[in-house]
Amino acid sequence: MKRSIHYILLICMLCVLYTIYSCNHFSAEQSTTEEIPDTISYNFNIRPILSDKCFKCHGPDASKRQAGLRLDIPESAYSALKDNPAAHALVPGDLDKSELFQRISTSDSSTLMPPPNSNLKRLNQYELALIKKWIKQGAxxxxxxxxxxxxxxxxxxxxxxxxxxxxxxxxxxxxxxKYNIKPNAEADKERLLKRISFDLTGLPPDLATMDKFLADNSPDAYEKMVDELMAKPQYGEKMALHWMDIARYADSHGYQDDNYRTQWPWRDWVIHAYNENLSYKSFITWQLAGDLMPNHTKEQLLATGFNRNHKITEEGGVIDEEYRVSYVTDRTNTFGKAMIGVSLECAHCHDHKYDPFSQKEYYQVFAFFNNVKEVGIETTVGGPETYAKKPLMQISNDDVKSVLKFVNKKDTGKLIVSIMGDSLNYHKTYILKRGSYDAPGDEVSAGTPKAILPFNDSYPKNRLGLAKWLFDKDNPLTARVYVNQIWQEFFGRGIVKTLGDFGMQGDLPSNPQLLDWLALDFRDHGWNIKRLVKQMVMSATYRQSAVISPEKLKEDPENIMLARGPRGRLPAEFVRDEVLASSGLLTKTIGGPSVNPYQPPGLWENTTSGRGQLASYKQVHGPDLYRRGMYTLIKRTVPPVEMAIFDASNRDQCEVQRLRTNTPLQALLMMNDPTVLEAARVLAAKLLQEKSTANDKIYKAFRLIICRKPTAKEMGILTAYYTEQLQSANKQSADKLLSVGEYPIPPQLDKLDLVTMMKVVDTIYNLEEAITKT
Structure with a gap:
């Protein structure tokens, strides 16, 4: 037995070693065949090599720096070496005198860099050739x-x-x-319609839309469909979902008590803003500083709720200033990640180790958000006032009839939302030593990182001035960051893969010229979001088939060069939406309060403090049970389980991109979730009430769910399964399965027929293609 185990371990080790060798060998082989650019760029050719192989010991981190040498800044790289004043790491134009090149290219292991014992890979021939040419061109x-x-x-x-x-x-x-790669042909009309329908509305196309599009052979058929989908109110819902993650929108305050908050009117505004095609400049300016705009409207005031979506404590015994500082910190970090795409939060406790942001500059940005009329904890208990925290605004029924018509307020009770409002008494800002709220250092005034763009003295030193700085024509990040976010929404991967980090440690853009062209085109056309979206979905790049050939999979597994169309699993909320819409259960009401659909019992009760409106879970009934996924109530300490399984954000903090996993739990959810089973039953019941054959019903179900016509092979498998299940159906198991969900069963239907068709429909829902954008 022991010999067998040892033998298996030996085989595994050999396989691992062979894999490592093969990968390294393949990587080096690939690199040596890549073309050397005519002009070497430090940013795009050299810095990635130095960062990977050299910066660990010769980079910005002073605590790990060796020999007093920094290679990330020219002043140090050109200077005389500390250990040998007669030598220099880099001498522009002179390879022989450039100690860096001599050390990385030598065959002497005693002087080789990186050292053989450093666990850093030696530079390959391609990397050496790049550095050699760079030095010759002047380093x-x-x-x-x-x-x-x-x-x-x-x-x-x-x-x-x-x-x-x-x-x-x-x-x-x-x-x-350039690489002799041909793009894919355009996707067929059915798959293309499914793609744009989910990308522009978050919902599958209905049969009438499918048939109309398939029958339209005009040259502009695709463009007409794009325009039609973008004109639907569901467009605003789809676009708003990504912004909900960025804005850390939730329906509870967070922390231990995690009580209810009424911030949903702000969500209604976001949907409205996208549907009205508010320019990105106004969209951001209103959210950052609507309260500071001259003669601001109540709508602009509501927009500032963006800044108040962070977690807020209601617990007794906490230190007021500690939590107040944490709120300001959250707003500062969100601004950095969401709007300028940098890891500003890394300078909260010390100077940034990689990017040129000092701790002082962090607190200068902090100062813009540090004057809000808020406290760390409010002592008010009971009543609607606890649903929002000061500063706040009340939305009256008259407001909903006039200036805030987009707010879906149905009852006559108080509706209060947290917003922004600065104190008349200026709140001083200090650099916090080690980021600690009770260790103030030097006082600072509002400002921005100079490496990005110095703050213009003509701008007011408040949030409105910060918004003006964002949209200054010389700001290098604002337009790039947003077009990159939108690009990911439609292509599955940003041109810069690290959406929240355009800094030194972030990924380089896969197509920098395209990123800059899009950014400037977006800016110069009035920050028009709908125009930007239409540009992307109208492109031949977007319209390609998502079929992956073995050759393209080998050449470009991540589809970085976009030689095929985008393909990926639907976001968590749209998985739910697809099931509800295709079954006919979906309630299409836009906006309004969040709802509690089906949830396993006891989740809230076992994790709550036992206080407040959200101490226990109260499921809704009727039409509210079938609302879109984006309206499912998010309690931060216990986020909706079905959403979490499909990688939705729990909204604790700003999130610019979600993880995409593929776990067995996702398959188990699709097979057992009450919503999926109920949708299968409801759709089956509708099909059984139609005067058509079983084959026709299955054919229609497939089209509704998968959004294309099934092949003969697929129909053969499904009809055979239907026949098999019909023959083996029994009343006891049928009753158990049909009891799932609250939607009534038509009394005239035979239960065995219904459960059989339900199983077929449920099988279609559990196909990978059902929840995948192809």
């Missing part, structure tokens, strides 16, 4: 690419003049042609 350092304002690049010329449909395609195709 020029560059300001970090993301902190340099974007510049227009001429739209590239391409060999295939027939493929591009707009400039986006020229940028994509120019790169593909």
């Amino acid at each position: 020029k350092y560059e300001k970090h690419w993301a902190f340099v304002p974007p510049k227009y690049t001429p739209v590239p010329e391409v060999k295939d003049k027939t493929w591009p449909k707009n400039p986006i395609d020229n940028f994509i195709l120019a790169r593909l042609e």
